[in-house]
Amino acid sequence: MSDTKSDGKCPFTATSHVDGISLLSAESRACPYAAYSQIRAEDPVHFLPDQNIWMVSRYDDVDFVLSNPEKFTSKEALSSGNAFRDFPEALDILSRSKAIPRQRTLILADPPVQTFHRKVVQRALAPGKTLRAFGPTIEERVNGFIDRFVDAGQFECVSQFSIPLPMALVSMIFDVDEEQVYRMKGWSDNFFAALTGHVAKQTVIDAAVDTLVFEEFVLERMQKARTEGSDCFIGKLLDQPEDEPPLTDAEVINICSQVLVGGNESTINFISNLVHTIATTDGLENRLRENPELIPNFLEESLRHETPLQAMYRITLEPVQIGGVDLPAGAKLMLNFGSANRDETHYVSGEDFDLDRDNRETLHLAFGRGIHACAGQTIARREGMIALKVLLHRLKNLRLADDVQPEPAPLFGVRGFKTLNIAFDVNAT
Numbered sequence: 001m002s003d004t005k006s007d008g009k010c011p012f013t014a015t016s017h018v019d020g021i022s023l024l025s026a027e028s029r030a031c032p033y034a035a036y037s038q039i040r041a042e043d044p045v046h047f048l049p050d051q052n053i054w055m056v057s058r059y060d061d062v063d064f065v066l067s068n069p070e071k072f073t074s075k076e077a078l079s080s081g082n083a084f085r086d087f088p089e090a091l092d093i094l095s096r097s098k099a100i101p102r103q104r105t106l107i108l109a110d111p112p113v114q115t116f117h118r119k120v121v122q123r124a125l126a127p128g129k130t131l132r133a134f135g136p137t138i139e140e141r142v143n144g145f146i147d148r149f150v151d152a153g154q155f156e157c158v159s160q161f162s163i164p165l166p167m168a169l170v171s172m173i174f175d176v177d178e179e180q181v182y183r184m185k186g187w188s189d190n191f192f193a194a195l196t197g198h199v200a201k202q203t204v205i206d207a208a209v210d211t212l213v214f215e216e217f218v219l220e221r222m223q224k225a226r227t228e229g230s231d232c233f234i235g236k237l238l239d240q241p242e243d244e245p246p247l248t249d250a251e252v253i254n255i256c257s258q259v260l261v262g263g264n265e266s267t268i269n270f271i272s273n274l275v276h277t278i279a280t281t282d283g284l285e286n287r288l289r290e291n292p293e294l295i296p297n298f299l300e301e302s303l304r305h306e307t308p309l310q311a312m313y314r315i316t317l318e319p320v321q322i323g324g325v326d327l328p329a330g331a332k333l334m335l336n337f338g339s340a341n342r343d344e345t346h347y348v349s350g351e352d353f354d355l356d357r358d359n360r361e362t363l364h365l366a367f368g369r370g371i372h373a374c375a376g377q378t379i380a381r382r383e384g385m386i387a388l389k390v391l392l393h394r395l396k397n398l399r400l401a402d403d404v405q406p407e408p409a410p411l412f413g414v415r416g417f418k419t420l421n422i423a424f425d426v427n428a429t
């Protein structure tokens with residue numbers, strides 16, 4: 001599919017030499033794909049000195065790491081910068097936590113601990129049930145968001161559409177009202193920023209303070225659920241079958257924090273990326289409207305082409321060879337999903353968005369794979385479906401607004417937008 005409407009797109013140009021590449025440079029942050037392509041071609045398991053990390057860039061190598069968790073630990077492996085540890089003030093704040101000893105859960109844990117938490121979360125989140133219960137309400141809410149700007153001919157997609165949608169779902173999962181859910185969004189922003197690393201000291205300190213506030217929030221809700229009973233996610237986490245050990249307070253807090261961040265940040269960027277692609281790709285909007293059966297593949301192609309969470313991290317537990325490179329135990333790895341998802345050995349013209357690409361041939365890695373594969377992927381896909389269904393029904397001729405250029409998401413390893421102004425035809429329905 002051509003994308004001549006490609007105003008505001010990432011220009012794809014090769015840079016000089018792979019050794020000089022920094023993914024932290026302003027150029028790479030704005031558009032990392034030229035750097036990824038060069039790394040894949042010249043040095044696919046490449047050491048990035050400024051992050052002290054090995055970037056694994058090819059699909060098969062990322063798949064290998066994800067599929068062999070006994071060789072690669074997720075403990076200590078989440079951020080590329082491990083932001084809290086770099087700032088004693090933040091550690092001092094965290095030392096006041098009531099959730100001590102801190103406990104590693106899910107994305108920060110290995111089996112058998114992770115296996116146990118995952119089972120508990122799958123039961124409490126119950127994606128199928130959650131969506132049956134909340135799907136229709138979400139659709140109503142999405143219509144409500146659009147009502148607020150439908151007569152204006154323009155909207156700021158991130159704040160008026162992409163953020164409110166997952167927040168609506170989070171408010172239902174945690175059973176909180178709108179005011180509380182926006183406090184949660186603030187916490188989630190700071191947690192996520194601190195986890196991605198390479199952020200200002202004040203952000204990390206704010207994240208430490210918010211960690212304690214969040215703990216209080218979860219502990220209060222646990223107390224309430226224990227005394228009054230509750231059907232929300234926290235209540236369900238406490239409602240363990242008799243033959244399984246109950247979760248500790250620290251486990252409940254950490255699981256809630258991971259579901260809050262997971263449920264929010266990547267989904268926001270996913271939704272913005274969908275809208276951006278429609279607004280900048282000739283003919284796509286009409287094709288999707290006329291052929292709604294193409295929407296599921298559009299979601300997959302968007303997740304592949306503009307992977308919202310570009311990377312996750314692991315540490316080698318033993319000496320291991322990846323892509324022909326010998327690595328010692330203790331080597332830190334950045335699994336670059338954004339690069340793997342454009343790997344030319346799996347995707348013909350992988351740099352191009354192509355609605356007709358058969359994404360079943362090689363399933364993208366945007367949700368990871370293996371034991372840590374995203375626990376919310378069914379929910380995220382349904383949110384995308386609902387967003388598009390309502391958007392395409394209500395708004396016509398979506399395009400970038402002339403007056404304000406899109407601003408990319410500022411955090412390292414994230415592909416999405418900070419602001420995205422979209423124009424459309426008023427009264428076109």
Ligand code: HEM
Pocket residue numbers: 074106107108114118121258259262263264266267270308309312313365366367368369371372373374375376377379380
């Ligand atoms: C488009 C949106 C999303 C993207 C791109 C995404 C991406 C990912 C990725 C790549 C992982 C694997 C991490 C690893 O291997 O280290 C993951 C794990 C996870 N995600 Fe998502 N996610 C999204 C939406 C969600 C939603 C909506 C929820 C919850 C409601 C969620 C909850 C989780 C949890 C709990 C894990 C940890 C699973 C484990 O470690 O066992 N995610 N996600």
